[in-house]
Amino acid sequence: FGRALRTLKTVDSTQMVAHQWAQEGAPEGAAVISEEQTAGRGRLGRSWHSPPGSGIWMSLILRPPIPIARAPQLTLMASVGITRALQRETCLPVRIKWPNDLLIRDKKVCGILTELRGEQDRVHYVVLGAGINVNIGVEAWPPDLREKVTSLSTEAGRTFRRSPLIAAILEELEKIYEQYLHQGFSTIRKEWERLSGILGRPVTARNPDGEMTGIARGLNEDGALLLETEGGLTPVYSAEISAGCE
Ligand code: BTN
Secondary structure (H helix, E strand, O other): OOOOEEEEEEEOOHHHHHHHHHHOOOOOOOEEEEEEEOOOEOHHHOEOOOOOOOEEEEEEEEOOOOEHHHOHHHHHHHHHHHHHHHHHHHOOOEEEEOOOEEEEOOEEEEEEEEEEEEEOOEEEEEEEEEEEEOOOOHHHOOHHHOOOEOOHHHHHOOOOOHHHHHHHHHHHHHHHHHHHHHHOHHHHHHHHHHHEOOOOOEEEEEEOOEEEEEEEEEEOOOOOEEEEEOOEEEEEOOOEEEEOOO
C-alpha cells in the first residue's frame, strides 16, 4: 500500500481527493495523505479536527471483491491493522472501541471513516479514511472534547516522527488486507475481540431507533456487535457506544 501516493500540504479533506482519484482509476492501495485538512470529515456528518503537521490524515483506496453487505468488516479490519502498527511503533496500550475508534486509556486517539461506492450489491471501491492524533497537545481541542480525546505524544510524553508511523500503518494495513482476502474475516474477528476494550463490559448502544443496554460479547460474521440483553444475544449493526453507567 502507498506505492501510489499523493502527499499534500493542505486540502479540504483527503476523503474527497481519494474519491476523485478512485473514480479516475487509482490502483488498489493508493493513498492520499495531507499535513493539514481544512474540512476534515468524521462519522455521522461530524467534522474532524486536523491541524497542520500534528497528525496523520490519510485516505486509502481499496477495491475488495466483496458484496456491499460485508463492507462493515473492512472498518473492523482497519482497526486491527492500525492498532498493530501503533502498538508496534509506540508500545502504547491501544484498544479498539466498536465500530471505528482506537483509544488509549479510554480516550480517542484515532477515528476511522469507511465510505464506499457500489453497483448493484458489489463494492466498486472503498475509501478508508484514518485520522490519527500524533503530536497534539490537549489544549488544541475545543474544551468540550478535551476529556474524550488524546494523542500519541500526550500519552507517551514524547513526540513521534510521522513518516515511520505512516510506513508502519501502510504495511500493517496491507498485511491484514491480504489476510482478510485469503483467510476471511474470522481470524481478524478473533484478534479484534482480543484487542477490544469493551468485551465483557456493560455498554449502551444508541442509534436513531432508540437505545439498548447489554454486555458486549463479541462480533458476528457481519461485524455487528453482539450485546447480551434480557432478550438474549442481540446484534447491533450501527450505533454509538458508551459505557453502560455513563
Ligand atoms: C470519526 O471518528 O468520526 C472518523 C474520523 C476520520 C478522520 C479521517 S482524517 C483522514 C480522512 N479525511 C477525512 O476528512 N476524514 C478522514
